[in-house]
Amino acid sequence: MWNIQIAGVDIYHIVNWFYIYSFLGWLWESSYVSIKEKKLVNRGFVAGPVCTIYGFGAVIVYLILKPIAGNILLLYICGVIVPTILEYVTAVLMEALFHTSWWDYSKNKFNFQGRICLGASLGWGVFSVILFYVFQPFVDWIVSLYSVATGKLLVSVATLVYAVDFGMSYMNAMQIGEKLRNMDAVMDELYEYIQNTKLYESTEELKERLAHYRLPEYVPELKQRLEDRVNAMVAFAGESPEEFKARQEGRLAELAERFGAAQKRFERLKGMSNVFTRRTMNAYPNMKSRAQALKERAVRKVGKGSREQ
Structure with a gap:
């Protein structure tokens, strides 16, 4: 199973990247919101220190845009489009599934249905470029610090804990x-x-x-x-x-x-x-x-x- 490949990348690395990006996304979101609200805020759908939307988003954007990584302008443009589509689809699915609206851009200029807005989309483009030239090398370095056997064990335990956390968070x-x-x-x-x-x-x-x-x-x-x-x-x-x-x-x-x-x-x-x-x-x-x-x-x-x- 670990050797199955998606877009030229094996499942082992994809899952490891997912959890690392989810944790980094949680650090960013929780720190930003905590400073903004002037109190400690544990951001994310689940209770654990992960923001899965960042994990899924970063991995999907990387796998889709990897063929054009050498063209910064094209990478930025596609980095605006792909994450914006992901954000919109996520908002629609969460509203349909939980009957709640988790974020609302209605007060932002150039928004669409309050689910996406131009300012955030332009920011996704910048993030996508940084993802390829800064974050992905950093995440690859982290994965290289431990053996494959250790990585499989860590991912298996993390998946079990995440599954329980997700189930409780869903209810x-x-x-x-x-x-x-x-x-x-x-x-x-x-x-x-x-x-x-x-x-x-x-x-x-x-x-x-x-x-x-x-x-x-x-x-x-x-x-x-x-x-x-x-x-x-x-x-x-x-x-x-x-x-x-x-x-x-x-x-x-x-x-x-x-x-x-x-x-x-x-x-x-x-x-x-x-x-x-x-x-x-x-x-x-x-x-x-x-x-x-x-x-x-x-x-x-x-x-x-x-x-x-």
């Missing part, structure tokens, strides 16, 4: 997807209630305002919106001050009750987690359900279209 990801969908259900109920109160002119306006849901931050604005609405009703219908006060207090009390109930449900859902769930949510704080990601992309697309008109 954890499915639970996170379910939790995010339940949180979205709480939001949708709140959307419907507030829409029925006519505090906002349209559901889309409300969804845009609450895209990054933080209940306490919106209570004052909603109360003010309610007061303005009631004032307008009073002016139109000629209600007495006493009637106005009773209406206002009643609606404000109902609004506060709705927000309080929603907040409790949110806190209960947040509490239904284990160490693996907390690790994943900490690693990907912007993770959201696939349905919610699609809604936000649609809202931004509509907003962009109206601005262009």
